[in-house]
Amino acid sequence: MRISDYFEAGTPAALLAWGQLDSTLAKTTHGLLRHSKILKPVCVVAEHAGKRASDFVKPIRYDVPIVDNLKDAARLGAKVLIIGIASVGGYLPPIMVQHVLDAINLGMDILSGLHMKLSEIEPFKSAAKTAKVRIIDVRHYNGELSIFRGDIFKSNTLRVAVLGTDCATGKRTTAVQLYEFALKRGLPAAFLATGQTGIMLGADEGVAIDALPADFIPGVIEKLILKLESEGKKLIFIEGQGALRHPAYGQVTLGLIYGSMPQMSVFVHDPSRKHFEYFEGIDMKPDVDAEITLVQKFVATKVLGISCLDENFKHEVYPVFNPFDDSQIEKIFERMGAML
Incomplete structure (x- = not known):
């Protein structure tokens, strides 16, 4: 849409x-x-x-x-x-x-x-x-429902999924910041929205995947990526939804991962959260290392960095960046390297 x-x-x-x-x-x-x-x-x-x-x-x-x-x-x-x-x-x-x-x-x-x-x-x-x-x-999809076919493996696009450790952590915001930075560099980039807000703000293409029947989430995502590729887009930033470890929304996240098969990913994290937001009854909390480990069990994706607004948060393995700081985003693009 x-x-x-x-x-x-x-x-x-x-x-x-x-x-x-x-x-x-x-x-x-x-x-x-x-x-x-x-x-x-x-x-x-x-x-x-x-x-x-x-x-x-x-x-x-x-x-x-x-x-x-x-x-x-x-x-x-x-x-x-x-x-x-x-x-x-x-x-x-x-x-x-x-x-x-x-x-x-x-x-x-x-x-x-x-x-x-x-x-x-x-x-x-x-x-x-x-x-x-x-x-x-906008949350109601009127297009054709498609089962995943595997055509995504033949795609020549570079797909960067912006995933997260919880809802409302800044996945869409980070994806759009990366997308706009790519456009400023003259790259043939697209923003693929997977939620209602991303669609509303003017994404190149989008569908609210949490309103799709579960069987069709991967296929619809795959089809939209291939559509963007047919329009000349070579670098696609995919908005994440929920978190794979989130018991209420993880099934949506998994469908997105299967449909996009991202070669690269960025994770968004809020280290201040002691539980999944608005789900205090779930005895778990957002954990960026656990989320990355779990995602990489499903897809071989290179982690480019962790988007975080807490300047005190550091990570031993991956660079942490502020999505509103272009100089820090530049370093994330450098990690994309020859794939750009």
């Missing part, structure tokens, strides 16, 4: 993050404020009216105002309301329902990455029909 098939570049959008702007659940809002290519954020809708997005997100590309109602968002030019959260379970929090209806009544399209399909749920379905606006559910 390509968001450019639905919106023209520069379409102004409001980001709904009510009650969650200062949490990792607002990663969709944070991601679009940092990296949106097609939709242009003009405001955030949250309970912090009068503040700016940079009060909650750093670094940031779109430092927009925060408003607490959709009329103000419309006055700022918003034509689209983006559901800017990724709630556990993919549901719309009740506190956001009226905001979505207000946006529809003001003539805004709705862009949602939730598991619940807003375009088929009342009262949104009827309201959108009356207002003649679109509800676009």
